[in-house]
Amino acid sequence: MSEPCHDIAHLAHVELLTDRFDESLDFFTRVYGLSVSAQGEGVAYLRGYDDYEFHTLKLTAAGTTGIGHVAYRATSPEALERRVVAIEALGCGIGWIEGDEGHGRAYRFNDPDGHIFEIYYETRRAEPAEGQKSALKNIASRYHGNGVCVRRIDHLNLLAKDVSAIRDWMPKALGSRVTEYIQLDNGRLGGCWFTVNNKTYDVAYTEDHSGMSGRFHHVTYAVDQREDVLRAADIFLENGVHIETGPHKHAVQGTFFLYVYEPAGNRVEVANAGARLILAPDWEPVRWTEADRRKGQAWGLKTIDTFHTHGTPPAPAKH
Amino acid sequence: MSEPCHDIAHLAHVELLTDRFDESLDFFTRVYGLSVSAQGEGVAYLRGYDDYEFHTLKLTAAGTTGIGHVAYRATSPEALERRVVAIEALGCGIGWIEGDEGHGRAYRFNDPDGHIFEIYYETRRAEPAEGQKSALKNIASRYHGNGVCVRRIDHLNLLAKDVSAIRDWMPKALGSRVTEYIQLDNGRLGGCWFTVNNKTYDVAYTEDHSGMSGRFHHVTYAVDQREDVLRAADIFLENGVHIETGPHKHAVQGTFFLYVYEPAGNRVEVANAGARLILAPDWEPVRWTEADRRKGQAWGLKTIDTFHTHGTPPAPAKH
C-alpha cells in the first residue's frame, strides 16, 4: 500500500443554488446562524462562527436549486500543483479560474457524475467585524449564539448514478480515503464516505435513482454538542422550517444528525460527531450490507423514504 | 514555508508508572472505564472503548510515579524510517527495541527534558472479547458504559524546564506543528501545544519550576460530550477520587476539562473538545500572554495553584 496523500487539507466551501434567494439567505443567517462575510446582487458569502476562511457557503440566486460547485483547499502551493497534474491525467479537468471573494486562483474539474469541484491554496481569512471578535483568541469569530449557531462546515453529500465510479475516482483526484461504504446485494455501492484528513468524512456520495446527474443531497455544519442539535430542532420547529428526520444517530459513521429543508428545498444538516476521528493511517473501510441497513439507524429509526429520493434540483414527478 | 510533515499519524500510548499498582488499576478500569487488553505481574495494557489499538495506556508497577514512555504511531514503514533518520540527526536517539504486547519494533529517543519517546508502525488491533463487540461496525469495542467510559486517548501533558527547547525540537523530531503557546513576560515559554494531525493538540509541555526533569503533568482521554465530563465528576465524587479542578473550559485550546489524581498521584483528565479541529494547513500559532492568563480559564475560573506545581514524580517538599 502506498502512503496516504496529504495534498488536500480540507473541504473549504460549497456553492448552493437557490430560486428563493431572500428566503434562503434569511434561513441561513437568522435561523441556521451563519454570518455574512460579503453580499451582492443574488450572491452571499457566509461562514460559521469558527470557520477560519472568508466563506464556507456561497449562496447564489439561480433558476433552480442544487449545487454550484464544491471547493477543497490544498495543503500548499506545491500540493495544489501536484493535484492538478493528477486530475488532468484523469481527463476530468476543466481549468483554472481567477478566484473568488474568498480565495485565489482555483483549478476546476468534474467528478464522474458531473458535479463541479475546485481546489485552491491562496485563501482569505474570516474578518470578524469589530463587535464580532471573540473574547477567546483561538476562535475565528465570537460565539454569537444567534439561531442554531453552527461552528464550522463539516461535510456534504452528493448524489451519483454510479457510486463505484466515484469510489475509484475520488482517491485519485483528491487523495481521499474511503472510510465507510454500503455494499448493495446487487453488487453496486449504495453509498461511500470519503475523507482527506482525520475527520471521519468530508464528502459522501449516495446512489441517485432519478436518472439525473450532478445532484445534491445535503450540506452539513458541525456543532460542538449533541445538545446543540436538539436545541436546533426546537429552533427549526419554532421557525416553521421543515424537519425531514432526526435528531437521531446514524449507524454509518455514528453521526448525530438532524435534517431540514431550507426554503428553496435544499437539504441542510446539523450534526455532531462526538470525539470520533479517523486517526489510524491504515484504517480499514467499514462495509455495511443491505442486511445491516435494514436495522435502520443506530437506535432503530427507520430511514425516511424522502431521504432516498429527495435531492436538488428535484427530479420530475413520476406519472 | 515548507510543507507540513505527515510522517507521524497520532499519539499511540503512554506508559504510566505507579507505586500503588492495584489501586491505580482499579481506578483506570472500574472508575475511569478503560478495558484490560492484557495483564501480567505489575503490568496492565489498557484501552478506551473506541481505541483501535491493543493498548493506549500501559500501567507499570514501579517504585515511583510519572511517565515511563510516550509512543506515537508512524503513518507508514517508510515514514517511520524517515523519522528515525531525522531524530538521529538531532542527536537524541536511543535506539530500537523489539516492541511490546501491542506493537512491533519501535525506535526510542529522548526529548530535551529527558522524557522517553518511541515511534513504531506495526501495530496490533484491539481485540474485543466476544461480549464486548459493538452492535455498530465502526466502533473498536462496544460502548460498555462502565465508569466514566472514556472513548479514546486524546493527549498528554509533560513538564519541562525549558519549553522553548521543546518548541524547537518537537517539529524536527515528530514533524509536529505548534498550535498555541504561552509567552511569559520574561520571554520564556510557559507552555506549548503541539499536534501531528488535525487534533488541536496531542501533547502539551508546560514549564517545570521544580528543578527536576522528565516529569509528567497529565494524560487525557476524550469523551464525546461535555455532559460526559459532568457525569464523570459525579462518578469521581462518589468513588472518592480527588478532583483537582473542573469541570470548566480552558481558555487555551477551549478544551472542556476535569482533572483528578489517580490513587498513586498521577494527574488524569477527562476532556471534550467539541467540534474544534485544526484544519488550516497554515494555522498561525495562537499566542497567550501573562495578561491573557490573568483572566483565568475561559469562564473566569482562577487556575488552581497545584496545577502549576503538582507533577509526578512529585518534587521534594520545600523547606
Next chain:
Amino acid sequence: MSEPCHDIAHLAHVELLTDRFDESLDFFTRVYGLSVSAQGEGVAYLRGYDDYEFHTLKLTAAGTTGIGHVAYRATSPEALERRVVAIEALGCGIGWIEGDEGHGRAYRFNDPDGHIFEIYYETRRAEPAEGQKSALKNIASRYHGNGVCVRRIDHLNLLAKDVSAIRDWMPKALGSRVTEYIQLDNGRLGGCWFTVNNKTYDVAYTEDHSGMSGRFHHVTYAVDQREDVLRAADIFLENGVHIETGPHKHAVQGTFFLYVYEPAGNRVEVANAGARLILAPDWEPVRWTEADRRKGQAWGLKTIDTFHTHGTPPAPAKH
C-alpha cells in the same frame, strides 16, 4: 372552582408482572440501573438511585406480563383517610391490605378499567448499603453510574377502553388534575394526562383498542439530562434491548423520550422533562386534536404503529 386537593403526595411504586423473571430482573438492574432493596422467590423490590422510598418498582414473577398494581403515597394519615372515604363513595373500593416490604397498610381500589391502585401513608425509607451512601447528603443513594442509572420513578401509562371515564374518575379518586388530553374527532378521548403535584403528569391513560381491560402501556423513570436519554440509547443498543422508538421529544407534555421493551415485553421508558413543571394552580388543560397529532411528535417523528397497539399483557393476534 374548588381548591386543588393535596391529599396524595406522589406516585409511589408500580408492580410489574413478568413471565421471564430472571431476564427482567437482569434488565432492570444491570441495564436500566435500578438497585435491589430486597429480593425473594419470584419477587424483587427495586429503586432508582434517588428514590427516597424502599422501592418504586416491584417485579413479580407471574404467568403473564402487565401491571400488578399502582401505588400512590398520601400526604398524611388524615389525607389517606379522606381519600378512602372519597373512593368508597365512588363505589370502586377493594379494601385494606396489611402493607408490603416497603410500606404500611394500604387501601386498594379499582379504576374504571379494572387496574388495581393502592394508597398508603406509612413508608420505609431507602436504606443504601454502606458503600452505596452518597458523598452528598441530599441524595437517597449514591450516583452509582451503572447502566442507564435512572434517578427516580416518574410516571406510568395505562391503557383503558374508555379514557373519558378515567378522566371523570381520577380527580375524584386521587384528587388529580388533568394537565393535557387528546380529543379525537369522534368525541372520545384518545389520551389523558394527570398529576397530583407539580410534575406535569404522574399517570397517563391512552385508549385501548384491543377489547381487553386492565392493560399496561409503560412505566417511566426520570434522568437528569437529555444526554442521559441519548446515552441510554447506546446502552440499550449494546445490550441487545429492543428499542421501540426515540429518542425524540413528545409534542404532548414535551417529554424527551426513549421507549424499549424489557425482556418479558413490558414497555419501559427513560425520560427527561427539562425544567417543565405545572406551577399554576389554575392550569388550563391543553387539548390536542387529531389534526395536531397528525403532525407527529414535536420534531415531526411519525408515531410508530406499535405505540398504539402494543400493551401488556399482549392482545391475542388478530386473524
Next chain:
Amino acid sequence: MSEPCHDIAHLAHVELLTDRFDESLDFFTRVYGLSVSAQGEGVAYLRGYDDYEFHTLKLTAAGTTGIGHVAYRATSPEALERRVVAIEALGCGIGWIEGDEGHGRAYRFNDPDGHIFEIYYETRRAEPAEGQKSALKNIASRYHGNGVCVRRIDHLNLLAKDVSAIRDWMPKALGSRVTEYIQLDNGRLGGCWFTVNNKTYDVAYTEDHSGMSGRFHHVTYAVDQREDVLRAADIFLENGVHIETGPHKHAVQGTFFLYVYEPAGNRVEVANAGARLILAPDWEPVRWTEADRRKGQAWGLKTIDTFHTHGTPPAPAKH
C-alpha cells in the same frame, strides 16, 4: 406534625432595582433572553419564554440596586385570605395594594429582615405577540433562542442578619417547608432553603455580615439542561458580562449553577436542577455543617469570597 400547607402555589415575580436601567434592560433581554411584556418610563415587565404569567421580573429604575419586592401567587382566593389572616397574626403585615400590570390586588408584608413580600391570586397570563406563539400548545411562548433564553423563574436568594428568625417565620407566613440548611459551629444558621411546592427551593436566605438589612443576593431562572448553562457561560463571556463563579454543581441542593452580575451589579443566576424534586410529604430537612461546607461545592470548587460578601445594594467599603 400538622399537614403541609398548600395556600401558596409558587414564587411569582421579583422586582429588581437598578441605577443603570438601560444597560440592565439590555442585559435581561438581549443577553439573558427575557421577553418584554410591557415597558414604561423607568420600568419594564419581563418574562421567560415559558413563564405563564405576564411578568416574573419587574425591572425598576432607582437610585440604588437590590430588591423592590418579592411576590408569590396563592392557590385560590380563599387561600389568599387564609394567608393574610396568618400574616397579620404575625404582626408583619403592611396592607393591600391595588395590583400591578401583571396581577390583581395583592397583600404586602415584611419578612424579619425588612424585605417586602406580596401575595395575590388574580393574575394576567403571558400574551405572546403573534409571531411569538409556540408551535407547541403547551408552552407559554415560543422558544425564541435569543441569548441565554431562560425558561422560567426558579428562585431567589435574599440576605438576612438572622437566618434563624427567617426559618421560624417563613413556614408561618407562606406555609413554606425547609428543605436544607447550613448549621454553623456557633449555632447560628448560615443559610436556609424553603419551598412552597415540589421544587427543591423557591427562596434561600443566607447570612448577611454587612450590618445592613433587606439586601438581595441573587435571582435565578431555570433552563432545561446543564448544557444550556454551559452555553450561557459562552454567551456571557462573549458579551462582556462579569462571570462571578461557575458553571459548577452546588453541594447544597445539587443545583448546576452559573452566577453573573448584571450591569448594575445585581447577581443573576442561570441554573438547572435536573430531575430533582421534593416529593416526600415528610421530607426531613438536610443539615450541612461547616465541616461539610469546607469540602467546597459538589465537585470541590472552593466557594469564591465575593459569594459571601457581595449583595445589593452593596455594603459600604470597609476601612
